[in-house]
Amino acid sequence: MTEPSSTPPLLPGLPPNRALDDHLRRSLAVLRDRSEDVGLRDRIDDVIRGRSSLRALSRDPAFG
Numbered sequence: 001m002t003e004p005s006s007t008p009p010l011l012p013g014l015p016p017n018r019a020l021d022d023h024l025r026r027s028l029a030v031l032r033d034r035s036e037d038v039g040l041r042d043r044i045d046d047v048i049r050g051r052s053s054l055r056a057l058s059r060d061p062a063f064g
Contacts, residue, residue: 007050024054037062 009016010024025048032044040062046052057063 007048010047010054 009021010028011017011020014020028044028048032041032048035041035044040060043052043057043060043063047054047057
């Protein structure tokens with residue numbers, strides 16, 4: 001997994017909270033690792049690595 005300090009926060013609208021950000025990244029990694037959908041795994045990985053946002057992921061029909 002990418003080092004959290006090298007990527008933007010997952011929830012940029014909230015005050016910085018490293019513990020929350022780390023927890024969210026670990027939770028997303030579990031979802032990614034357990035998903036059978038390769039495309040969804042890639043989209044979750046994009047969020048973890050800072051290439052996409054949680055908002056974009058939440059709007060993806062495969063996620064919901």
